[in-house]
Amino acid sequence: MRRPDLTVIANKAVGAIDVLDRLHIMAKMSKAFDEVRAQASRALAAKGYQPLVPSQRRGA
Numbered sequence: 001m002r003r004p005d006l007t008v009i010a011n012k013a014v015g016a017i018d019v020l021d022r023l024h025i026m027a028k029m030s031k032a033f034d035e036v037r038a039q040a041s042r043a044l045a046a047k048g049y050q051p052l053v054p055s056q057r058r059g060a
Contacts, residue, residue, distance in 0.1 A: 009016060
């Protein structure tokens, strides 16, 4: 959820507790892993290494 949403919930539902669901946790973790992987891949490419896994983008 976005910060403004959480602020409204905190103000309107004072006794509410935060619940973290697996879907959103895994989505954020997946995005973070992908960003780290891409950064590492770019760093290795800059050093002249070839990628171990070919690009999965269509047309690439």
